[in-house]
Structure formats: C-alpha cells, structure tokens
Amino acid sequence: MVDIQNDPHFQVKFLAKDLKDCSLPEGYISIPSSATARNLNDLINSAAEQAIDDWKQVSFDFLIGGILFRGNLADFVVDNNIPQESVIEIECIFRQPPPEPDQDIPHEDWVSGVKVTTDRIFSITYGGELSAFSHDGKTLGTNDLVSQPLKCLDVFTLDGDCCVVVGCQDQTLTLSRVEQSGKKVNFVPLQNFRGHERSVECVAAKKDGTRIVSGGFDSLLKVWTTESNTRTEFSKSNTESGKRRKTDIATKTPMVTLQSHRDAIVDVEWHPLQPKQVVTASMDFNIIAWDLELAGFVTRLHAARAFTSISMNPENGLIISGSTDNKVRLWDLNSQEGSLVKETYHGHNGWVTDVHWSPKNTNQFVSGGLDQTVKMWDIRSPKAPLYDITGHRERVLTVDWSFQGLIASGSADSTLKTFKTQ
Structure with missing residues (x-):
C-alpha cells in the first residue's frame, strides 16, 4: 500500500462475519484516505500470509455500512456521510468471480x-x-x-x-x-x-x-x-x-x-x-x-x-x-x-x-x-x-x-x- 506522508488517515477495524480460515489485522489500523479496494486486498492478503503458512491469494470485496466499497476511502466517506473522526468498520467478504x-x-x-x-x-x-x-x-x-x-x-x-x-x-x-x-x-x-x-x-x-x-x-x-x-x-x-x-x-x-x-x-x-x-x-x-x-x-x-x-x-x-x-x-x-x-x-x-x-x-x-x-x-x-x-x-x-x-x-x-x- 502506498502511504503518502501528507495524506489524511482514517482509523479502521476489519471484520469477517462469514469468512473462515482467514486471519485479519487485529485492532484499529490507520489507513490513508487514498486507499482503494485493491490496497485493502493487498493488506488483508499480506496479513493472512504472515499468519497462515499455506495461504493462497484471495480476492476480497469490502462492505462499509452495508455498502460495497468502491473508489477511495476519502470519496466514499464523503459520499456516504460517514463521520471522519469515527472508527470505520470494514467487513471483508469473498469477491464474486466474473462470469x-x-x-x-x-x-x-x-x-x-x-x-x-x-x-x-x-x-x-x-x-x-x-x-x-x-x-x-x-x-x-x-x-x-x-x-x-x-x-x-x-x-x-x-x-x-x-x-x-x-x-x-x-x-x-x-x-x-x-x-x-x-x-x-x-x-x-x-x-x-x-x-x-x-x-x-x-x-x-x-x-x-x-x-x-x-x-x-x-x-x-x-x-x-x-x-x-x-x-x-x-x-x-x-x-x-x-x-x-x-x-x-x-x-x-x-x-x-x-x-x-x-x-x-x-x-x-x-x-x-x-x-x-x-x-x-x-x-x-x-x-x-x-x-x-x-x-x-x-x-x-x-x-x-x-x-x-x-x-x-x-x-x-x-x-x-x-x-x-x-x-x-x-x-x-x-x-x-x-x-x-x-x-x-x-x-x-x-x-x-x-x-x-x-x-x-x-x-x-x-x-x-x-x-x-x-x-x-x-x-x-x-x-x-x-x-x-x-x-x-x-x-x-x-x-x-x-x-x-x-x-x-x-x-x-x-x-x-x-x-x-x-
């Protein structure tokens, strides 16, 4: 994930209600506001690789407030009226493969x-x-x-x-x-x-x-x-x-x-x-x-x-x-x-x-x-x-x-x- 020094950050917490055998980053994490779903994918897979020896790369989608995350965090927060000072809960789900x-x-x-x-x-x-x-x-x-x-x-x-x-x-x-x-x-x-x-x-x-x-x-x-x-x-x-x-x-x-x-x-x-x-x-x-x-x-x-x-x-x-x-x-x-x-x-x-x-x-x-x-x-x-x-x-x-x-x-x-x- 690219971290720009002057880029504002959000506090996030990852959740996985329906995922098994997946190790998520624990606690609150500071994420740059420019982060995209691809960046979050890299973060989750990196954490899983460190915790699970035979982990294979998986594509995830992310739900924030019940809405699929698209674009970057900064725009998503504004578009969906999410308080910027709050901790953003991000639910990880498996991505639907393309037809x-x-x-x-x-x-x-x-x-x-x-x-x-x-x-x-x-x-x-x-x-x-x-x-x-x-x-x-x-x-x-x-x-x-x-x-x-x-x-x-x-x-x-x-x-x-x-x-x-x-x-x-x-x-x-x-x-x-x-x-x-x-x-x-x-x-x-x-x-x-x-x-x-x-x-x-x-x-x-x-x-x-x-x-x-x-x-x-x-x-x-x-x-x-x-x-x-x-x-x-x-x-x-x-x-x-x-x-x-x-x-x-x-x-x-x-x-x-x-x-x-x-x-x-x-x-x-x-x-x-x-x-x-x-x-x-x-x-x-x-x-x-x-x-x-x-x-x-x-x-x-x-x-x-x-x-x-x-x-x-x-x-x-x-x-x-x-x-x-x-x-x-x-x-x-x-x-x-x-x-x-x-x-x-x-x-x-x-x-x-x-x-x-x-x-x-x-x-x-x-x-x-x-x-x-x-x-x-x-x-x-x-x-x-x-x-x-x-x-x-x-x-x-x-x-x-x-x-x-x-x-x-x-x-x-x-x-x-x-x-x-x-």
Missing part, C-alpha cells in the same frame, strides 16, 4: 426469450421458433410454432412433465410438453389459450403448474387453467410435417380477466411469498400486486418512467425493475416508511430491457439493455455493476439467471449467449 463466456448459439431471428433449467436452455425468436439446447450448446429440438414473433415464455413442471408455455404476437399462448426422444426433444402442443386482444407480452406459470397468468398490449391480465381431462391428438400428417396447427389442439378461454392498467403489461410474476398473488409491470408507469382470489389489486406502485421488466427476489419478495431509462430500481411492496424505491442502480447507457435475480444469492441480479450489454449487480453497489458482460453486437432483449451456474441472454443480433457463474 466466464461459455456458449454462443446462433438463431435464425431475434432471440426474444430464454429460460435455463438444470439440464436445458429454452429459447424463442421473432421468427416463431421454440428451441431447446443442452448446456454445452447442442441443439436438442426446434419447433416452428407460428409464423409471427414469439414474445415470452416460461418453463415449468406439470404432472411430472417438463412443459413450456409461450406467448405470441398473434394474441395467443401455446402450452407444449417437452418429450425426450433419445438425445433429442420434441415439443408436443397440448393446449391453446385465446382471449387477449393484442400481442401477448409476458407469461408466468404457478409453481405447481395448475395456473398460468399472462399480460399483453391490451393492458389486460388473464388467468388460465392448465387442468384438463382430455387432450386432442394430432393427425399423422400434421405430426410428420413438424408443423403444429393450433386448430389441432384444445383451445381454452381465460378463467379470469383483470383490468386496471392503462397501457401494455410488459411483465408478470407470481409472488414468491404470497401464492395467491401475482405482480405486473406496465408501460403506464405502474407496478400492481393482484390478489387472484379477490380478483382485484392490493398494491400499486407508481414510477416516473414506463416499465419494461420486473423480477421478484425468491427469498424476500423485493422487486427489481427495468424502465425506459438507463436505471435499474429496487422496490419493496411491503415498505411502510419513506419511498417505495429503495435504491437506484446506475450503469446502463440506454433502456434496461430485462432484469433477473440470482436464484441463490439474494444480493445479486443481472440486467440487459439497449446498450448491447448484460450487467451483473450487487444491490449493495448502486453506483456501478460488479461486472459488464459483453459480446452481443445488437441490443439485448432478454436475460435469465434461473439456474445458478449459467447466465443466459438473447439479442437482436440473433444469438443466445451463456456465461458461467460460481
């Missing part, structure tokens, strides 16, 4: 949706294709469902089977069963859902697969049932052609239609902690939490910008949102004090098109934007992302982090890219 580029999977058209499961990657395109790939990028199956753009998808389990539901610009949704056939998969359409008056923009299946909710440019939220005692069989000619005509399968109308938004519903999610509630985001600047049992909304959050996407934290229900500006925002539906916007994250250079929480780490999420980048974030670092994930040559349309080991993104450059995470 590593993995697969680059070309498509025939813009990739509008992607979902990663434990053993497969599913994608949809503006050309109407639904596809499945292995994690190592091998094509497992493709079905040309329609001739119009597919706009949204969800993957879930129904009666022990893997199923995919997709929403289309032609105002319909299609539910298909994923059937394994050797090393390949086939998509077998089971049900159509009709009732939207304009393009279907978002869809989400309940955890048990019995209900599906969807929203679209008609500003309507619709609830559908997947339960059925009969399934219509395909004729032999239709099956062999690889084209599934929607007239060959049962068509359903919605159980319930809910209206309160005044513009397109662009995203919908089941509330992870309230199984009877869903949450929608709209171009009308509103997020609404709905109670499906009461058939009405329970909470409305109003913003200054139109929404493009939301994601709900599976552990605590916090919401991150993308909007028609360059910021990601953190919301708390249950907040009783102050602003419902708990934090704003800066880093994109255009609209934020999609967001997704980490499935395991309640502090981390990813976002994609019109600036052609995917970004990994920590909610404790609002001024800069952890990492910029680059590679797309056109705007990013969709991101997914449903499976802890892979981040996936789809773009208007007609590629699906995956990145390995730890």
